[in-house]
Amino acid sequence: MEILEINNVSYVYSKGTPFEHLALDNINLKIKQGETLAIIGHTGSGKSTLIQHLNGLFKAQSGTVVFQGKDIWADKKNIKNIRFKIGLCFQYPEYQLFEESVYKDIAFGPKNMGLEEDEIRQRVQRAMQYMELPERYIDRSPFDLSGGQKRKVALAGILAMEPDILVLDEPTAGLDPAAKNHLFDLIQKYKEQSGTTVVFVSHSMEDVAKLAERIVVMNDSKVVMEGKPAEVFEHAETLLKMGLSVPEITKVFMKLKKKGYSLPSVYTVEDALQSLQPLIGGMCHDS
Amino acid sequence: MIHDISFGQYYPASSVLHKLDARFKIIMTLVLVVGVFFCNSVCSIALAALFCITMMLLSKIPIPTFLKNLKPLIPIIILTFILNIIYVPGEHVIWSVWKFQLTTEALQTAVFIAFRIVLLVIITSFLTYTTTPTALTSAIEDLLKWLKLFKVDVHSIAMMMSIALRFIPTLIDEINKIINAQKARGADFDSGNVIHKLKALVPVLIPLFISSFRRAYELANAMECRCYNGGEGRTKLKTMQSGLKDYIALGVCLAVVSGFILLNMIKIAGVY
Numbered sequence: 387m388e389i390l391e392i393n394n395v396s397y398v399y400s401k402g403t404p405f406e407h408l409a410l411d412n413i414n415l416k417i418k419q420g421e422t423l424a425i426i427g428h429t430g431s432g433k434s435t436l437i438q439h440l441n442g443l444f445k446a447q448s449g450t451v452v453f454q455g456k457d458i459w460a461d462k463k464n465i466k467n468i469r470f471k472i473g474l475c476f477q478y479p480e481y482q483l484f485e486e487s488v489y490k491d492i493a494f495g496p497k498n499m500g501l502e503e504d505e506i507r508q509r510v511q512r513a514m515q516y517m518e519l520p521e522r523y524i525d526r527s528p529f530d531l532s533g534g535q536k537r538k539v540a541l542a543g544i545l546a547m548e549p550d551i552l553v554l555d556e557p558t559a560g561l562d563p564a565a566k567n568h569l570f571d572l573i574q575k576y577k578e579q580s581g582t583t584v585v586f587v588s589h590s591m592e593d594v595a596k597l598a599e600r601i602v603v604m605n606d607s608k609v610v611m612e613g614k615p616a617e618v619f620e621h622a623e624t625l626l627k628m629g630l631s632v633p634e635i636t637k638v639f640m641k642l643k644k645k646g647y648s649l650p651s652v653y654t655v656e657d658a659l660q661s662l663q664p665l666i667g668g669m670c671h672d673s
Numbered sequence: 674m675i676h677d678i679s680f681g682q683y684y685p686a687s688s689v690l691h692k693l694d695a696r697f698k699i700i701m702t703l704v705l706v707v708g709v710f711f712c713n714s715v716c717s718i719a720l721a722a723l724f725c726i727t728m729m730l731l732s733k734i735p736i737p738t739f740l741k742n743l744k745p746l747i748p749i750i751i752l753t754f755i756l757n758i759i760y761v762p763g764e765h766v767i768w769s770v771w772k773f774q775l776t777t778e779a780l781q782t783a784v785f786i787a788f789r790i791v792l793l794v795i796i797t798s799f800l801t802y803t804t805t806p807t808a809l810t811s812a813i814e815d816l817l818k819w820l821k822l823f824k825v826d827v828h829s830i831a832m833m834m835s836i837a838l839r840f841i842p843t844l845i846d847e848i849n850k851i852i853n854a855q856k857a858r859g860a861d862f863d864s865g866n867v868i869h870k871l872k873a874l875v876p877v878l879i880p881l882f883i884s885s886f887r888r889a890y891e892l893a894n895a896m897e898c899r900c901y902n903g904g905e906g907r908t909k910l911k912t913m914q915s916g917l918k919d920y921i922a923l924g925v926c927l928a929v930v931s932g933f934i935l936l937n938m939i940k941i942a943g944v945y
Contacts, residue, residue, distance in 0.1 A: 404685055443853045466859055474857040482854040484879035494876070498859030529883075543858060 389583055390417040390440065390472070390551060395449035397435055409435040411607040413449070417551065422577060422584045424594040427604030428629040433587045434477070436604070437553050440585070441472040454550075470499050473549030477556045479540030483528040488519070488539050491528050495547040506546075513542035516576045534565040538572075545576065552577075554586040558593065566590075570597060591633045595619070595653035603630070615653050682742075682801045688733040689918070690803040695812035697919040701926045702800045708930030709792050717936035718788050724929050725795045734802055742798050743791060750787050757783035806838040808913075815913060828904025836892070844885065851880050 397410040409432045417423055427433045438444045439451055442458050442465045451458050458468045473495075476482065485491035492513055496506045514521070517538040523531070528539050537557075544552065557573065558566040570593055577584050588594050594601060594615065601618040603611035605628045611618055619625070622632045622640060632640075635658045639649055652658045690698075712718045729736055761783070763776025804812075814831035821827055852862065855876045862873050 438853065441857060443856060466861065469857055470859055476850065476854045476857070479854065481884055482851055482876075482880050484876045494855075494860075495858040498861070547858070 387419045388416045389419040389454060391415070391450075391452040392417075392436075392439065393450045393452065395436075395439055395446040395451065397439070397444060397447050399435075401447070408607050410439070410446075413609055415602060415609060415612075417583060417585060418600075420581055420583055422586075422597055422599045424598035424601045425585065425587045425604060426589070426591070426594055426601060426630060431604040432607040433604055434555055437474060437555055437585065437587060440551070440553055441469045441474045443469075443474070466498075470495070470547050471549055472551045472553060473544040473547050474553045475541055475544045475555065475557065477559055478537075479544075480528075480533065480536035483536060483540055486527055487525050488514075488528050488531075489524045491539060492543045492546050495543055499547065509546045509548065510542075513546040516545055516579075517542045517572055534561060534569075537561065537569070541569075548580075549582065551583040551585060554584070556587050556589065558588075558590070566593070573597075591619075591631050591636075592654075595633045595636075603628070616651065619653050620651065682798070683805050684734045684738060684802045686733040686803075688731060688803070690728065690732045690799060692918070693803075693922055694913055694915040694919045695804050695808040696815055696913060697915060697923055698800050698804055699809075699812055699816060701923055702797060704923075704926050704930055705796045706793060708926075708933050709789050709796065711930065711933045711937065712789060712792075713785065714937045714939065716939050717933040718785060718792075720929065720932050720936055721792050722788070725792060728799055729795070732799065732803055738802070739795055739798055742794055746790065746794060750790050753790065754783045754787050757786055807835055810835040810838065811909065811911075811913065826904075828907070832904075840888070843888075844881070847884055848877065848881060851877050 392413055392415040395410055395413045396408075399405070399407040399409050411432075413432075413436060415436075425433050425436065435444065439446055442451070445459060453468060453472065458465065483491050485494065489510055492510045493506050496509050501509070510524075511521075514524070519535070519538055519542060523535070523539075528536055531539065541554075541557065552573075554573070558569050561569065573584065573586075574597060576582070586597070598615055601611070601613065601615055602609055603618060603625070610628070611621065611624070619632045619636055622636065625632055633653050635655050636651065636653055639652055639658065643649055650661050652661055709721060712721050729739060758775065758779050759773070761776070761779035763774075763778030765777040766774045767777060767780070768775040801809075810831050813834070814827055817825075817827045817831075852860075856862070860873060860876055862870065865873070
């Protein structure tokens with residue numbers, strides 16, 4: 387079942403000036419209830435513009451965005467409520483922290499929803515647990531935390547709104563590999579426990595292969611490919627031409643195949659390990 | 674949203690006006706602005722208008738772009754018009770109601786001043802529309818060189834101006850991003866009374882200040898890494914060069930201004 391539908395959406399920046407720039411060109415996209423969808427595309431392909439259409443920060447100049455069967459712009463006054471249901475977390479969200487304590491910052495969204503103080507407290511605590519933030523942080527200034535912790539506080543601020551769809555713009559940009567994996571694990575765990583639909587933008591094909599159930603590829607303001615990771619990564623050459631890539635392990639297997647080894651196509655290291663195990667006779671153990 | 678603020682207002686095009694030396698353009702603007710104040714007759718205002726229209730066509734910038742600049746000034750123009758009509762004394766009464774008398778002199782002054790404001794705005798927008806902010810600041814630096822005699826650090830002032838100008842679009846982007854991020858968390862910037870609206874700005878201003886300071890430190894470090902130590906012995910990548918065309922343009926401007934003064938003496942149908 388579709389939870390969000392994007393129909394024929396187009397958007398032009400600075401229309402009618404010499405700086406005019408077509409950012410979205412007739413985009414059609416259906417997001418299914420409960421899925422994890424990845425949007426990939428190189429810088430300037432329109433990904434960020436697209437995701438800001440999902441919660442009505444941008445209004446499509448033509449086309450519609452339909453959430454649970456209803457145009458999000460059907461009632462202009464209701465757009466604020468749409469933003470609580472479709473939680474959007476920007477790139478480098480830690481730059482948007484402003485409150486004097488972690489608690490107050492996470493509570494900003496729920497407070498704007500007009501919830502009771504008790505409910506807000508519960509939601510903040512739940513969000514902090516999801517992000518594995520220690521309880522003692524609750525009264526600390528978010529500006530005293532490390533970069534990775536700040537990011538988690540900012541994400542918790544979105545989770546505390548308990549949205550139906552969680553939209554993340556490059557959630558792990560600028561983090562070191564360990565922090566990156568940790569954050570993705572947390573998002574995955576959150577998704578499994580809450581059943582939230584997750585849409586995320588990423589540059590890292592490894593992360594996309596690991597997390598996404600479906601991938602949308604954007605190039606030159608258009609959706610050029612859509613499908614399961616296996617279906618999309620099959621077109622490795624087209625992806626490379628668009629300035630994108632495929633996971634490193636896929637590249638290795640592609641090279642081996644070229645040399646004449648008969649191997650399946652794989653997209654994650656775990657799958658690669660499994661497909662190699664029979665060849666090396668069980669000498670290789672899962673580490 | 675504040676997406677449409679174009680600061681510095683530079684309008685990219687390739688025209689004669691765009692190619693003139695920025696220093697000359699500043700001087701020409703000053704000459705013309707002073708010149709417009711000499712326009713005291715129908716003929717000289719007509720000449721100024723004709724000159725402005727020719728310049729607009731020469732600049733290859735669409736005329737509506739110029740008119741857009743006038744929009745915010747409409748209230749001021751109307752106000753000065755009304756004040757002039759009421760307060761300028763005159764002898765030839767055209768129409769009178771109660772204590773108020775409309776005189777030819779007052780009407781003439783009011784119309785002239787309205788025209789002059791419009792002309793001033795258009796003339797100054799030639800400078801900002803055809804000159805990049807960077808060219809403008811280095812031209813100002815060059816024109817103010819003589820202040821060094823009085824121990825004024827012209828280079829630092831110019832550098833601050835260019836950094837400020839350079840960061841305005843960046844900060845506007847940043848503000849938009851932060852506003853959107855807080856809107857995504859349900860912040861409301863549009864409804865409520867003044868106090869509510871001011872309070873709503875806190876979640877935008879704090880992150881903005883923090884990121885501005887971060888940027889300032891980064892820029893200072895980057896400049897120090899490249900051994901920046903002020904204007905001493907510093908040369909420019911693009912030196913400003915004036916040529917024959919700049920002198921001709923300045924000559925034309927001076928001729929037009931003398932035209933204004935001469936035309937003031939011509940009377941049409943008894944009106945100056």
